[in-house]
Every structure is written in C-alpha cells, then in structure tokens.
Amino acid sequence: MAKIINLTINGIAVSIEEDKTILEAAEKLNIKIPTLCYHKDLCVAGNCRVCVVEQVGSKKLLAACANPVHEGMEIETNSLIVRNSRKHIIELLLSEHNADCTKCYKNGNCELQELSSEYKITNSDFIDLVPSKNYQIDTLSPSLVKDDSKCIRCQRCVRTCSEIQHLSALSVAHKGDHMKISSFFDKPMNEVVCSNCGQCIIHCPTGALVERNYIEEVWDALADPDLHVVVQTAPAVRVGLGEEFDSYGSRVTGKMVSALKRLGFNSVLDTDFTADLTILEEGTELLTRLKKSIVGKENGVQLPMFTSCSPGWIKFIEHSFPEYLDNLSTCKSPQQMFGALAKTYYAQSRGIESDKIVSVSIMPCTAKKYEADRPEMRDSGYKDVDYVLTTRELAIMIKQAGIEFNNLDDEKFDKLMGNSSGAAVIFGSTGGVMEAALRTAYELVTGREVPFKNLEIIPVRGMKGIKEASVLIENPVDDWKFLDGVELKCAIAHGLENAHQLLTDIKAKKAEYHFVEVMACPGGCLGGGGQPIPTSPEIRAKRMKAIYDEDKDKPIRKSHENPEVAQLYEEFLGKPLGEKSHKLLHTHYTPRDRY
Amino acid sequence: MGKKQLRRMDLIFANDEDFRDILKQTLARPNEEIIEDMISSGLKGRGGAGFPTGLKWKLTAEEKAKNKYIICNADEGEPGTFKDREILTQVSYKVLAGMAVCAKITGAKEGFIYLRGEYKFLVPLLNQELDKFHSACSELGLKFNVKIFMGSGAYICGEESALMESMEGRRGEPRNKPPFPTVKGYRGCPTVINNVETLAHTFTIFKYGPRKFRDLGVQDSRGSKLFSVSGDTPTPGIYELELGMTVQDFVDDFGDGDTKAVQVGGASGFLVPRKRFKETAIGYQGKLTGISLPTGGSMMIYNSSRSMYNVLNNYLDFFQEESCGQCTPCRVGCQQLVKGVDAVKRGDKPTAYLDKLLKLTDTMKFTAKCGLGQSVANSFQSIVENFREEMIY
The missing domain is CATH 3.40.950.10 (Fe-only Hydrogenase (Larger Subunit); Chain L, domain 3)
Structure with a gap:
C-alpha cells in the first residue's frame, strides 16, 4: 500500500497517498484550484501555470497539478501572492487570445472565459498581442474548425492526439512568441492524418477547436415546405444529450424524440435500426x-x-x-446504411421523391461529418446523408427553438426504420x-x-x-x-x-x-x-x-x-x-x- | 587601467601529461571517498545554477536502477559565454575523466556530450579525443562509452530537462520538476548532468585533492572559475579567476576606465551598475541577495556609450524568441515585456507602466516552469530599477 502523506492546505490538515499531487489533495478538501492545461484524460503538462499555489517557506510557487505532496507541506491556495500571480497569468493568456467572446462558438462553455469571469479581469492594461499575431483560421476540414486566435497553447489537443489517438495530427511548432499548435507543415486539417474524431474538440478548453457546424443548413431545410427532412439518431446521443440540460448519466431517448418532432423534422427515426441491419450484414x-x-x-x-x-x-x-x-x-456504418436506405427504400415506401428528401443525422461524432462527405457515400444516387449534427449542435437547436427539454413528455420514434x-x-x-x-x-x-x-x-x-x-x-x-x-x-x-x-x-x-x-x-x-x-x-x-x-x-x-x-x-x-x-x-x- | 590585477589561475587549462595516471589512481579509490572529496571541495555547478556537484553524484549513486547516464552539458548558449568551447578544444580529456569517474561511482555505462549545434566544428577533434579516452577506459577496465549528441541551436536545450527531451527525440521543452534528473533523467533513468567546466574542475580535485580547490575562493563559493570577458574591455577573453572578487576589482582589472555597468551571468543574469560595483561580489554566497551573484561566467562590460534601453531590449528580444513557448508566464510575459518597454519609450504607455512590468517579472520569477522564464526578471529588474530614466527618455 502506498505511504500516506500528511500536509495542510489553507491550514486544513489532509492525508493522502504519496504519489498524489497537491491538486488531488485539495480536491479531497473540496478546495478548488483552477486549471486549464490539466485534464483527467491526459498526462500532466504543467504549462499553463494557472494552478500555482504557495508552499510556505518557498519563494517559488508550485504548479498544483504537477507537484507531488510531501510530508509536512503547508500549502496556501489563496494567498495574496497566489491571487496576484494567477490573475497575471489569466491576463497574459487573454492578451494573446482573441477574446471576442460574444461572437465565439464556445461562448458560455469556455474554461478561459469562466476563469476570467471568476477573477473579474475587467481592466487589464497589458498590450493586446492579437493584432501582431497573424492568426489563421482553418475551415477546410468537414469536421472541425481550428482557430489559432482562440488557442491558449495548453497542448491538451496535442496530448489528446498523441496519447489517446496515436496520430499527432496536431503538434507544437516553433518556439517563443511564434510557438503554435500546428499540423504537418501547417497543412489544413483535411490534408493531414487527422481522423476527424473530434477528441481534440472535447478536450479543448476554449474555442480554438470546435466542430464544423451545420445548424443553419438544417434550419433552412426544415423551413422549406417542399422538402421532407428525416432525422436519424445514433445510440450514444440519447445518453449524452441530457448533459447539455444538466442531467448526467440520464437516458433521454423519449425527450429527444419529442424535441426532434418539435423542431419540425418530418420523420424521426433511429440509427439503431440500421445498427441491427449492420449486424445481419456484418455477421453474415x-x-x-x-x-x-x-x-x-x-x-x-x-x-x-x-x-x-x-x-x-x-x-x-x-x-x-x-x-x-x-x-x-x-459494411458501411449504420449512419451511411441509413442514409442510403432513406433515399431509396424509405422514399419508395413513403412515396416521396428521393431528391425531396433531406437526410440529417444526429451523431456523437465529428468524424461522421467527414464520412457523410466521402465520395463513396453516394450509392443512393444522391448524397446519402446530407447533414451530420453532433449531440452538441442538436442541443443548440433545441435551445434556439425555446424548447424546455427537461419538461418534455417522452415520445416514440416514427415507424419504418425507427424500431430497434x-x-x-x-x-x-x-x-x-x-x-x-x-x-x-x-x-x-x-x-x-x-x-x-x-x-x-x-x-x-x-x-x-x-x-x-x-x-x-x-x-x-x-x-x-x-x-x-x-x-x-x-x-x-x-x-x-x-x-x-x-x-x-x-x-x-x-x-x-x-x-x-x-x-x-x-x-x-x-x-x-x-x-x-x-x-x-x-x-x-x-x-x-x-x-x-x-x-x-x-x-x-x-x-x-x-x-x-x-x-x-x-x-x-x-x-x-x-x-x-x-x-x-x-x-x-x-x-x-x-x- | 588594470592597475590592480586579479590573480590569474591556471588549473583548468594546465596541460596535465599525467592524465592517465590520475584517472587510474582515482578509479582505484573507493566511491565513498571520492564523493567525500567532491563534497568537501565545495565544487558547485559551473553552468550558473550552483548545485553542489558532489551531492548530485551522491544522489545518483544512491538510486537503484538498471541504467544510468552521465551527460556533459556542452550546449553553452548563454549570451556572452564562450569558455566551454575552449575547454573542449584544449583539455577535453579532463572533462572525460570527470565523466569516467562519475560513471564508476554511479554505475552508468553510457555518457553523452550534448554539444551546441554551433560547435559542430569541434566534432572531429572530440572524436579523436574520445577514441583515446575509450582505449584508456578499456585499459583501466571501465565499461563506459561516451557519444556526442548534437544540439540544434535552441537556447532552451541548455536547460537540463529540455536537453534530455531533445535527446529523446522530442521537442526541447523543460519537464516538471520533481522528479529531478538524479532520479528520473534521460530515458527516465537516474542521470548526472554536469556543465563542461564543472567536469573539468573535478579533474583538479582528483589530481590535487579537495583541499587545494577549497582553499581558493570564499565561503560557500569555493575554487576558481572561468570568466568569459567581453564588451567594452581592452582585454576580452577567457580568464580563470578566484570566486569571491568584487565587481569593482573585476572592473579595475578588465574595464576600459569608463565602465558604466557589468552584466554578470549573461542575459539571464544581473546588471550591476557602477554605484554597486564595490558591494557586489561574484560567487554563490548568500544566493540572490543582490550583493553576491552566481554566474555561469559571462561578464559583459558596458561603458558610458551604451544605452541601457538597447541593452535590455536586446536581452528581451532574445528571451522572447528563445522561450520554448510552453508556459504562459514565460511565453506571453516576454512578449509583454518587449512590447511594454517599447510602448513606454514611445510614450504610448505612462512611465508607471514600468512598475506594472516589474510586478509582471515577479510573477514570471515565481511561476515560470523553468529557469529561463524565472530568470528573465533578473536582467529586467536590475536594468529598469537602476536605469529607469534611460527606459523613458
């Protein structure tokens, strides 16, 4: 068994195993130390320095995420020097960051924004470095948008892409003031080894990496009376969507169906149907x-x-x-099987012309956006799946439509490709x-x-x-x-x-x-x-x-x-x-x- | 000029023909005894950080591990130092002897010389020396092999953990410490990493015993040290001097009679203005108290024709470019300092903005991940506080 270490944090005694960090010890005491580069899925980087704390008797501050506990340590997480340093660091990050928060896709779900709000960074007079930066926005990937002006160089995406995904499509380039997160020779993301998985997006604390969203395109289709818009929903969406409405670990299948109907989809169907079909095809x-x-x-x-x-x-x-x-x-994926059938089998059965069908899918996935765009995926004679929305984009649409999700009644999927x-x-x-x-x-x-x-x-x-x-x-x-x-x-x-x-x-x-x-x-x-x-x-x-x-x-x-x-x-x-x-x-x- | 001359030492560059005998004798001694000698000699790291060398060796020797490594840090990148190059040119065998003894003590089988990219021209010479060294090792029954690893020109790779990252094929970015290299260094194994000059000094200690080394210098700053003297001086060059001298003594010897300030320790060191020459000593004593400055040996002398604003700007430009860019205080802090002093000079920011920047350098000192970011404050604060008017007018 690991040795137990005793220390105090803000004067409160705590005991914890010896290989733990100051951050973990503080968590045990319900003391929150802010972090940015730290993520539970990833190895510790210790580069943003937002989590610095004071060790009594030491002049240098310690990064709480990266420093192991020691016997007898006295840690202060909210002393004057810690507050001032932390504030400085947030100000510095903001000076390099394109802080057009109200126009940012991640507005309201940004860790940097939250932190600067907590610390009330209202009158920083550091020089705005953004104009001197020549930041680029890469919009060429069908799955993600990479906006360097929002990047805080925490390298969470870099670690994600190498540790979780073994791809390193994103890595660090250059040094000093030119240091940036880049792809191979700075090629656009659609030309490199990127798997389009979007793990970098869900690990990014800011708006530097976000999904390429198709919300407006779907609204347009829904508003067109000549079009018949069918929607399919992937199995994982129903266990994640609730989180967007503050309910973790919940199954919201019925509410999701109900919301999709209210959004105006002509037929609300289930990718699970083609998942069953996949099993028969793939099993055979x-x-x-x-x-x-x-x-x-x-x-x-x-x-x-x-x-x-x-x-x-x-x-x-x-x-x-x-x-x-x-x-x-x-076998194609269930999404693409669904798409191909929507414009053939479904169209015929319902007596709708294929070119009037818009096929939308709700996926827990950004790579599905890329998949739908593949040239191989047009076997129905049309683009099999027209638009792919992530769980997050669906939540945005639900909020835009003024639907009070948590109060919805459960509804059932429509027939024909809705059973699973x-x-x-x-x-x-x-x-x-x-x-x-x-x-x-x-x-x-x-x-x-x-x-x-x-x-x-x-x-x-x-x-x-x-x-x-x-x-x-x-x-x-x-x-x-x-x-x-x-x-x-x-x-x-x-x-x-x-x-x-x-x-x-x-x-x-x-x-x-x-x-x-x-x-x-x-x-x-x-x-x-x-x-x-x-x-x-x-x-x-x-x-x-x-x-x-x-x-x-x-x-x-x-x-x-x-x-x-x-x-x-x-x-x-x-x-x-x-x-x-x-x-x-x-x-x-x-x-x-x-x- | 130079009425009062400081005593020149000649230990490092003295050509010791008895190199093999000394190495043989030392390798035959018990490990504990050698470590004891190293510790009692008072030798501290000559790269500038001043960690006791004997202790470093002892800690690594005590680690239990299958593989251990000895690295000679020859990345000499601090602006204004050029002593390691000369050591490697003239007496590299002393450095190698230090590595060999360290290998014996710690049990390391492999060593590396991390050679600054710009010193590529030294490779043929060093390879010759390595051949001789390896044959000496096998004669003496020591299994120890040293290879040269070429750096690629990044200042940050002189920082020991960034250096190891780069040796492992990754980006040269400093690691979190702890763990320190003595516990987890190159390839996660216990590693001794010493500056070229430090290793060269160990040979002096092997040869003459710790006493001779210890008798030089002053309390806590023992021995002699190489100084790279440059700038406004009639006698630029490399000099081996005793530690503990005052900057006044140094300027009396090396200045051109019009010395305005001396930058001790390169861009990451401190600027000492004329009014503090008498009270400032060179050494590790009373670390960072302002009266005694540790140094990697760079002494840049500025006379009254130099603008301290330009001097500072030059340092900051250097840091802005050479920061690895991973940690916020260093990467963004340096940019703010460069742009900030410029804005004050142009009148775009009030002079009081300098105080905000001084506070920022405090934050950098307290929170940056490695020595680079932490030490930007040294030159910034010592220049801005002493030559504030030059920053403004």
Missing part, C-alpha cells in the same frame, strides 16, 4: 469469411475481420495500416458491436442463445483499453457444421492508441483473432468527439451504464429479431449480402499518406 460477412477460410481453405480471405462502424477508425487505418484495408468489413433492439443500442459503447454480433451470429450458427446470463456478454464490456473474448462453438446447426469446435476469438479496442497497439500485435503475429471491433474514441461512441463537453472517465462511465440499462429495458434484445429489419429484407433487400445490399450497404476504402 464474418461467417462467409470464416467459411471460405476454413472450408474452402481459400487464400486471400482476410482475417481477422475488422468492424467498420467508426469513421475515425477507418480514416486511421487508411493512414496508418493501409495494408489491412481488406480486413475491414465492407437492445443489441443496436449498445453499439454506442465499446464492445457493443461485438456483443450484438455475437448475440446474433452465435444463435444463427447454433440455434441457441449465447451462453451468457441475460444475454450480457460481460468479457466484452467495460473500459479496459484492449479486451479479448472467445466463444466456443459447439453443436452448430447443419449449415454451419464446419464451425463445430471452433473457438471464435475476438478482440475489442477503443481509442486509436489502443487500436494502434492491437494492430501492431496482430501485425507481429503476437495475437490472432477472427473478429476485431475498433472504436476511435475512448469508451466507444459514448465518448465521441461530438458529445457534450466536458468529458472525463467518470462521465463516460455514467453514459456507459445508461447504455446498458437501455439495452436491458428493450423488449427485443437481438438484432435478427427486429421485425422492421425482417420487413426490409422481405420488401426491398432480399437477403444479407444480396445484390441490393451490395450496391447500397457496402463499400471500400482508400490508402492514404502518413503525414
């Missing part, structure tokens, strides 16, 4: 690959098969492991796609339910970076006899750093699997870059619990039992991996450069 694809590899002994059958739901992961593999592109499932199973809901969590796939595939192959209590496949759940599971297949039905005795080996990674590690192991043949699920963001989609800000391990854990609760409460828990999906195959697609599926629901990806 996996079984086909296994058959070819085991029975046909065919060479060139790529195993393990990787999931393809996460567009951040897709972009990552295109850049970093293009030699594994053939291992990706050819519990298996689809858990797509929003790491391990969810794997669990959903196993629930269906195992039953298809053996005729029995997966051998887990309440269908809860515990080994694939939880926040561990890389999870492994295996399922032994015994006594399969006749069609799948070749799988008898096969141990189906699976792995799950979330966060691209973990994905990188897993792929490195696979490449080195240190690990062999049949099926691998990867989600670009920590925790899966529930921790996506389009989710409410802030994020932290605790917040993600709450969202995860909500997701699995939602699954438990669903009357249907397995994708292949979704009646609307069965109806879709019957009326439109034929069979999984059939000709129409192939045209609309499957695709291929492209190798990309590594800078």
